[in-house]
Amino acid sequence: MKGREWLIHRLLVxxxxxxxxxxxxxxxxxFAGGIPIMAQVGLGEFLAGTRWAPTRGHFGIxxxxxxxxxxxxGALVLGVPVALACAMYLSEVxxxxxxxVVKPALELLxxxxxxxxxxxxxxxxxxxxxxxxxxxxxxVLAAACVLAVMILPTVTSVSYDALRAVPPTYREGxxxxxxxxxxxxxxxxxxxxxxxxxxxxxxxxGRAVGExxxxxxxxxxxxxxxxxxxxxxxxxxxxxxxxxxxAAGKHREALFATGVVLFLIIMVLNxxxxxxxxxxxxx
Amino acid sequence: MTGVVLLTLTALGGCRREAxxxxxxxxxSTSVQPFAELLAEVFMSRHPEISxxxxxxxxxxxxxxxxxxxxxxxMSSRHLLPAEQAQLRxxxxxxxxxxxxxxxxxxxxxxxxxxxxxxxxxxxxxWSQVGGPPSAIHVILREEGSGTRASFEEMIMEGxxxxxxxLVQDSNGAVRETVAHDPGAIGYIxxxxxxxxxxxxxxxxxxxxVPAVLEGRYQLVRPFLFVLKGEPREPALLFLDFVLGPGQxILREEGxxxxxxxxxxx
Numbered sequence: 001m002k003g004r005e006w007l008i009h010r011l012l013v014x015x016x017x018x019x020x021x022x023x024x025x026x027x028x029x030x031f032a033g034g035i036p037i038m039a040q041v042g043l044g045e046f047l048a049g050t051r052w053a054p055t056r057g058h059f060g061i062x063x064x065x066x067x068x069x070x071x072x073x074g075a076l077v078l079g080v081p082v083a084l085a086c087a088m089y090l091s092e093v094x095x096x097x098x099x100x101v102v103k104p105a106l107e108l109l110x111x112x113x114x115x116x117x118x119x120x121x122x123x124x125x126x127x128x129x130x131x132x133x134x135x136x137x138x139x140v141l142a143a144a145c146v147l148a149v150m151i152l153p154t155v156t157s158v159s160y161d162a163l164r165a166v167p168p169t170y171r172e173g174x175x176x177x178x179x180x181x182x183x184x185x186x187x188x189x190x191x192x193x194x195x196x197x198x199x200x201x202x203x204x205x206g207r208a209v210g211e212x213x214x215x216x217x218x219x220x221x222x223x224x225x226x227x228x229x230x231x232x233x234x235x236x237x238x239x240x241x242x243x244x245x246x247a248a249g250k251h252r253e254a255l256f257a258t259g260v261v262l263f264l265i266i267m268v269l270n271x272x273x274x275x276x277x278x279x280x281x282x283x
Numbered sequence: 284m285t286g287v288v289l290l291t292l293t294a295l296g297g298c299r300r301e302a303x304x305x306x307x308x309x310x311x312s313t314s315v316q317p318f319a320e321l322l323a324e325v326f327m328s329r330h331p332e333i334s335x336x337x338x339x340x341x342x343x344x345x346x347x348x349x350x351x352x353x354x355x356x357x358m359s360s361r362h363l364l365p366a367e368q369a370q371l372r373x374x375x376x377x378x379x380x381x382x383x384x385x386x387x388x389x390x391x392x393x394x395x396x397x398x399x400x401x402x403x404x405x406x407x408x409x410w411s412q413v414g415g416p417p418s419a420i421h422v423i424l425r426e427e428g429s430g431t432r433a434s435f436e437e438m439i440m441e442g443x444x445x446x447x448x449x450l451v452q453d454s455n456g457a458v459r460e461t462v463a464h465d466p467g468a469i470g471y472i473x474x475x476x477x478x479x480x481x482x483x484x485x486x487x488x489x490x491x492x493v494p495a496v497l498e499g500r501y502q503l504v505r506p507f508l509f510v511l512k513g514e515p516r517e518p519a520l521l522f523l524d525f526v527l528g529p530g531q532x533i534l535r536e537e538g539x540x541x542x543x544x545x546x547x548x549x
């Protein structure tokens with residue numbers, strides 16, 4: 001019996017470390033593919049260059065970095081307030097029965113394939129933007145709207161859990177002091193759940209940075225630093241997905257280097273999310 | 284019981300496997316892919332002993348695959364670069380015209396080659412400059428590395444950089460879809476994919492059509508190539524013979540311009 005337990009223990013350790021080493025392997029692979037061209041072009045030129053024409057020898061990915069930031073920020077601005085409102089409603093206002101129907105329905109949004117969101121954006125959003133706001137329709141705004149809907153379930157359910165974790169005594173105390181329901185939610189419950197909500201927002205941000213398919217379909221993918229929400233935009237992930245199939249030689253290396261930048265951005269986001277969530281727990 | 288199931292499975296698997304002892308692998312251009320798949324289907328019905336696998340990946344990936352030996356035959360919809368030419372043998376299997384297309388409501392019927400270049404380079408930015416309505420031109424390109432794009436740039440752009448403001452779509456179909464929905468758009472797609480939702484414009488007075496290409500009146504034409512490294516294996520050679528022989532009629536039926544036997548095939 002003892003021997004068997006030891007075996008299982010060892011087995012679990014091996015499995016755990018093999019998935020960890022997979023992460024390491026991915027990192028090594030991407031970095032090995034991307035570092036040489038970064039060194040060759042120069043880090044400054046690569047990160048701050050505005051011209052991307054890899055088959056002509058121009059490897060500036062600033063338009064994609066700025067594009068990713070624009071689109072992600074837009075998605076958060078549009079999506080987070082709605083997600084927070086949903087979470088607040090579900091946790092504080094909705095009756096048990098309503099909650100039991102609405103929450104799973106909201107979580108269902110996370111299960112819809114991204115190509116479906118992209119298609120809806122393409123046939124509904126893009127023509128509307130072109131008609132009423134101008135520009136080609138394929139834009140930062142279109143991508144941000146689509147992403148806002150896509151991050152909704154993540155942000156909502158994490159925020160909901162954070163709000164639910166606030167002890168009932170906070171609400172009772174606030175109400176006993178004569179605060180209205182809205183005052184209780186906004187000034188007592190919400191601040192108490194802040195770190196959990198922030199972790200949810202950062203998780204949503206991670207999803208927005210990484211999303212590819214839907215963004216390719218509605219963003220226009222122009223290789224220009226976008227200056228207005230109506231400008232077409234190309235994100236880091238789109239850049240890789242669009243061109244990797246066709247790329248060879250230096251072009252391919254440059255796409256791996258794009259992957260390195262993306263990898264680092266996502267790593268930082270995850271570390272921040274971990275730190276924020278950890279701080280919430282220790283309090 | 285398990286034994287019986289296993290036996291049945293091997294027997295069932297064997298039926299198909301046994302018949303196809305040789306495999307030919309093709310990889311490359313997504314423009315050539317659908318035609319190659321069709322050719323492979325007909326070929327396999329005639330040669331039950333050979334199985335032909337067709338994969339996409341793009342022209343550059345196809346050339347890479349042929350170089351590395353990952354595929355017996357690479358497919359490319361652009362000419363080979365000098366460096367590639369030194370190691371590979373291109374075989375022209377057909378030609379495809381590239382059509383510049385606009386929204387059907389656009390009154391502009393034709394452009395000169397210079398106008399087309401200036402539009403795609405971002406120097407002409409309003410339809411009124413080329414005899415259209417006063418509205419902005421939305422240029423739509425294929426992504427960097429695409430065979431369609433490489434051919435178009437080679438034939439029209441003459442070294443000018445494409446407009447960085449231009450939208451980029453990742454397939455002929457996506458370009459057509461975008462142009463079909465945007466009255467201000469202009470893009471380029473394979474002639475075989477032009478339908479009533481977009482309108483091809485003439486270039487230097489030449490309207491794209493299969494007869495116009497055959498008679499040499501329309502010159503925006505790109506090659507569909509099979510690229511080979513060294514002497515291919517017997518089954519790959521058989522497939523190549525089929526494509527250059529009876530396969531040509533199939534390609535013509537599909538809207539491509541057949542490769543005149545021998546021409547352009549070093």
